[in-house]
Amino acid sequence: MSSQTALSRREVFRLTGTVAGAATLGAVAPVAGTRAAKRAFAQETDEMMAGSEPRFAYVGAYTRGAPGGWSALADVNHPEGVAVFAVGAGMGDLMLVQTVPSDNPSFVAMHPSEDYLYVLNEIADYEGQEMGSLEAYAIDDESGQLTLINRVAVGSIPAQLVVSPGGDYLAVATYVGGTYELFPINDDGSLSEASSVAQQEGSGPHERQGAPHVHAVAFDPSGEYLAGADLGTDTIKVFTYTDGNLTEVSAAMVAAGSGPRHVAFHPDGTILYVISELTATITAFAFDPADGTLGDELQTIATVPQNFPAHKSTAEILVHPSGKFLYGSNRKFEDHPLADSIVAYRIDDDGRLHLVGYTTHNIAFPRGFSIDP
Template sequence: MHADEKGALAFLGIIGRWRGCEKICHVCLKARRGSGNRAKWKPKASEWREEAIFLLIAPLRTGAARLLSVPIDLAQGLVSHAFISLNFSFHHDFSRDIRAVRLFWHLHTQTSEQGIYVAGFDEKVGATSEPTLAAEAANPTFLATHPTLPVLYAVGGDDKTGGVVLAYAIDPKSGGLTLINQVADGATNGTYISVTPDGRTVLTAHYSGGYLQSFPIRADGSLGECASRVEHTLTGKHPQQSAPHPHCIKVSPDGCFAFAADLAADRIFSYRITPESKLADGKVAAALAEGCGVRHLAFSPDARFMYAINELAATVTVFAYDAATGGLREIETVSTVPPDFSGRRWSAEVAVHRSGKFLYASNRANDESIAAFAVDPASGRLAFLQRTGGLAHPRHFAISPDGGWLLCANQDANNVASFRIDATTGKLAEPAKRFGVPACVCVVFWPAK
């Protein structure tokens, strides 16, 4: 990068940086590898054309950018270690209070080299820089950020060598990651990771292995050794419920309770989090319909309601949440697929908009979509708004910190789609952008607020 291009948005196989960036969105990715030499991922020519055209005009549309130069190597269009051989360089002036975000994401393939990747994200227009490697890691499957420190946590490892929890220091300017430390996380790779609101504890859930673990966080963001471990034992009748499968562990907004959704047990378990970062007083907080396969959980911003997405039934169950006791009272269950749907039901992610007015839920398999619902503020009940299709295994998505965008990880299409959210209706517009990310499965913004 030339000296007069300081602050430029640069796509040079390193961190794509926007001047004045306040937020960073990280995503874990795995670059594909063949047996032997690394395979080279080749996006379609149309995808490169779309990328080039969008990145050329997006800064001009804001009225806040001056094009300096655009060296483009379309002949190669290759990815190695998830680095894309495509170089852009132009000045992007954020003096007009245009906020930028960075994203971290995770990419998942059966045989791959992988790591945690970073990209810039402009909340004004939904544009991103090219995702680039922020840190190498062995099979990072889920990410979480510290509430106050510039630290990112990831679960990784594998079922042969054992699981690990990794702590990374985030460079606030570039989004680069530096490993602080890592600790053992049992015999299997974790499926989910969360951090308590006070920033004192990390919690992990293990779909494979059927257990939960907790870890203390030190003052510098580093991790202490495992403080507690909880084994789940219940199973169900569905073929996917033959062994315990805690799929996520979600902390209540006040940080007093941790809730674990066990897909095999059709139950949500609650645990008290002690000052020593231990999980204690475990009990069944809610028993759901047999065979529903509860997967992920989300709280309303006012902490009055919890929403559970049920993977095997393709439904969302609404609960009233009692913050004093950690109790859950079931209110209703709604479908995420059409009434006449026939095929495999395979839901994935659920999230509540920061306004509390809307909820989004993703479906995979025979209904590749995101279903949007309006939330009744008094009762927490859901009213169907819209179903957005044209996706490919939307395993995870995240809503931008300003609430203006939903970024959906299309695992099987090797891209992330950026949808603008209508602040009044909650509906998703057609994708403003689809940017190439091989087999992305997790998207995280930083800072989260």
């Protein structure tokens, strides 16, 4: 198996919202209890992983509800924190290994070395201040279990985080803070305080766009540039981050009132895809990896059929590692057969998208998802 297709030792599954309600399994800690119970658990885990290199999934969740109190999440049984699962060979069976107490850990990101996991706490009251927080964890190579390294403050209601390809910086989008923030990662995996904060300004026409609401960050494949989306101002921006300083190099706009939520680069680095929450659309922009310039809008395509109800809500967007397919998620706020779904597109050579179809089975309010490498 080539290095491009070989499975990583660990995978990160980011399941939040109603889907994360299933993480109430985290209330059970199989590693606790008697020595006999621990031995039985270890044996069961070994049997499940037999013939394969250890792989683990790390699942974030809302522990005290989503900010804003969305009714779609009102009846969810909230788990206790970040859940660690052993991933079995073959069909990918999951076995709970550990639950780490954490406050609203809605997104997680793996360090390229696979030695550290970073977690954002989607809160606005860290240590009595109107701030969110970030957590750095060390990962045990054999058991996959997490040990807290340190915790730092970030802008209010952080929404997404990502580690640079070189593993030296963590970038964060803050929704209420309206900022792009950059945090140096130290040699021991710990986080330093923010080295750069780019405060955004402006608003949009939708009722949810009264202020900047930065919702997304993503490094381009080369690791030279950081892109992000501001749901509150319909703006996409690209930054350099030389010496830990965010410097804007280009910007583009989606249609007014679209509310861009997440972004994803094509693996070849020449296209940036943007999924917009308020209009349920995906927009493709040309991107020049030589200088970080966002070019022409290539296409805007709907994630739902024309007969879909007025209240739309998209969330995640990912490009398949092959560069041949793109996936987006729709979340249910009104009744429709495709209200909770993952939509798939074929990517043409010019970067434009063509609908393949929808997956709805066992899909519930898909706020985030990941692709097995």
